[in-house]
Amino acid sequence: MACGRPVIVSTAGGVSELIEDGVDAVTVAPGDDEALALAIKGLVPDPARRAGLGRNARARAELRFNRSRMGDQLISFYRTLLSHP
Numbered sequence: 001m002a003c004g005r006p007v008i009v010s011t012a013g014g015v016s017e018l019i020e021d022g023v024d025a026v027t028v029a030p031g032d033d034e035a036l037a038l039a040i041k042g043l044v045p046d047p048a049r050r051a052g053l054g055r056n057a058r059a060r061a062e063l064r065f066n067r068s069r070m071g072d073q074l075i076s077f078y079r080t081l082l083s084h085p
Contacts, residue, residue, distance in 0.1 A: 001019075001024065001025070001057035001058060001060060001061040002058060002061040002062070002065070003054075003058070004054045004055060004057065004058035005050075005054045005057065006025065006026065006043055006049075006050045006053035006054045006057060007019070007024075007025045007026070007053075007057055008025065008026045008027075008028060008036065008039045008040065008043075009025050009026070009027055009028075010027070010028060010029070010030045011027050011028070011029055011030065012030035018060075018064070019057075019060070020060075023053075023056050024053060024056035024057040024059075024060050025053065025057060026039045026042070026043070026053070
């Protein structure tokens with residue numbers, strides 16, 4: 001995402017909570033090889049869709065995972081740990 005490339009992710013785990021299907025990524029069910037193949041085949045011939053997904057993915061990555069924000073979250077986490085005996 002940070003490289004501005006379209007991504008295909010599994011709906012398993014927390015990854016699907018970080019993206020919006022069809023906006024900045026394509027989601028597939030875990031273990032669904034056919035859905036994965038269809039997702040790839042759907043992106044290959046469509047440069048406009050790939051570009052749009054990639055652009056949106058980069059924007060989301062820059063917003064949610066920039067160094068300043070990640071640093072602030074880490075400091076907040078440590079403060080939480082220190083405030084509990």
